[in-house]
Amino acid sequence: MNNRPIGIFDSGVGGLTVVREVMKALPNEKIVYLGDTARVPYGTKSNETIKRFSIENAEFLSRFKVKLIIVACNSASSIALPALKKRFKIPIIGVIKPGAKKAASITRNNRIGVIGTPTTVKSKAYDREIKLISRNRKIVSRACPLFVPLAEEGWLNGKITTDIVKKYLEPLKKNKIDTLVLGCTHYPLLRGVISKVVGKNVRIVDSASSVAGEVRAILERQDRLAKTKRPAHRFFATDAVEQFVKVGERFLGKKIKKAMRANHV
């Protein structure tokens, strides 16, 4: 059981920022990754559609006898977690709770900013989780839909990107937030410019690294850490694999030797 892989899915390449953090935190774990590139983006789709896609993705990962599934996509985590937990017996971990926990614990003035896709922001999933931890936190959220194509295009700094980031984040700055949650798989790539725009007094919470820490804690607690030396990870995409590899390597921060087409959709 311990050496079974961890399954991770996302709407596309973005979830590789989560894979990157999981690989760092848990170097002996084997990972099976599925990017639903044929149906990306999820962040603008209806709740029903996101639930259906998420269940199909988890079913695909189950074929590999995964011991745990990480829903790397913030949009899917916001909407589909209860449906997934009901349907699958293995632990299903979303990215919202770990990011919310971290933000609630590091804020000093109790004013937290949350940025994500329109779906994630509309769902108020971060607000709910943060308020569960402490009622007196004020949350200011904003959807930043243009950040996703900017990150995929590799426009990670420069004037155009800085101007767009400023335009989205100005209202959060006015609200005097001291903590900002990057509630989308793509945003860690823009962390440099985001941090410059909000200023160094604002602490940035990256939900990708927060979830990796949470998964490590769960596996340790359950005594289910793998001992695989140099695990062979597997990468699947539901559309053009070459494009997935090309863009994905930037998100993963290392080479993807091989990716395969998943044909469940």
Ligand code: DGL
């Ligand atoms: N993976 C999505 C998220 O984290 C961003 C891309 C999309 O909209 O599908 O919300």
